[in-house]
Amino acid sequence: MPISDDYLGSHRFFVSLGGAAPADGFTSVGALVQNNETISWKHGMDPHVRKAPGRLSWEDITLERVYNDNDAFALWRQSIIDGKSDRRDIVIEFKDLAGTTRRGYTLSQCFPTRWELPALDANGSNSAMEKITVAFESVIAN
Numbered sequence: 098m099p100i101s102d103d104y105l106g107s108h109r110f111f112v113s114l115g116g117a118a119p120a121d122g123f124t125s126v127g128a129l130v131q132n133n134e135t136i137s138w139k140h141g142m143d144p145h146v147r148k149a150p151g152r153l154s155w156e157d158i159t160l161e162r163v164y165n166d167n168d169a170f171a172l173w174r175q176s177i178i179d180g181k182s183d184r185r186d187i188v189i190e191f192k193d194l195a196g197t198t199r200r201g202y203t204l205s206q207c208f209p210t211r212w213e214l215p216a217l218d219a220n221g222s223n224s225a226m227e228k229i230t231v232a233f234e235s236v237i238a239n
Contacts, residue, residue, distance in 0.1 A: 105191045105192075105193060105199055105200065106194075109191065109192035109193070109194070109196070110123070110126065110189060110190060110191055110192060111123075111189075111190045111192065111198075112126060112160060112187065112188070112189055113187065113188040113190075114169070114185060114187055115185035115186065120162070121165075122162040122163040122165055123160060123161070123162045124161050124162060124163065124226065125159075125160070125161035126158065126159075126160055126161075126189055127157075127158040127159040127160070128158075129155070129158065129202065129204075129236060131153065131154075131155055131156075131236070132153070132154050132155075132156065133150040133151060133152070133153055133154075134150075134151030134152045134154075135148055135150070135151060136148065136149045136150070136151040155204075155233060155234070157210055157230050157231060157232045158204070158230070158231055158233070159211075159228055159230045159231075160187075160228070160229050160230075160231065161226050161227070162226070163224045163225070163226060163227075164214070164224075164225040164226065164227040170209065170212055170227060170229045171212055173185070173209055173229075174209040174212040174229070177208055177209055182208075183208065184206045184208050185207050185208075186203050186204065186206070186207065187203070187204040187207050187231065187233070188201055188202070188203050188204075188239070189201065189202050189204070190239075200238070200239070201238070201239035202236050202237065202238055202239065203236065203237045204231070204233040204235075204236055205233060205234055205235050205236070205237060206233055206234040206235070207231045207232065207233040208231060208232060208233075209229050209230065209231050210230050210231065210232050211228075211229065211230035212227075212228070212229050212230075213227065213228040213229070213230075215227060
């Protein structure tokens with residue numbers, strides 16, 4: 098079997114929010130985790146419990162980026178707190194080593210459930226990292 102270096106690393110990705118161009122500064126995107134409920138039932142006197150897949154759900158995802166004095170995440174979170182239905186799509190694109198988009202996923206009907214500014218440390222030299230956690234309804238492979 099030939100050895101191939103044609104792989105997609107987890108370090109080359111772009112994130113687009115709400116249909117805008119890919120945003121700079123994202124350093125981390127949480128894992129996309131899908132779950133199915135399990136439905137169990139039994140027929141009459143049959144001693145075996147039968148199982149089938151039930152409702153599908155996705156776990157919330159956390160996006161992390163370098164804080165650059167851009168308050169888009171905070172404003173989006175505030176609109177939800179204010180009772181507005183401000184749902185957006187988020188697109189995550191995997192890039193190959195040449196920088197070509199190889200696979201993309203659209204997270205549909207996203208809204209922020211948590212927003213976090215970085216802790217500050219006068220003794221350190223790390224970048225300030227902003228985090229936002231979003232809930233979404235479905236994922237579409239592009």
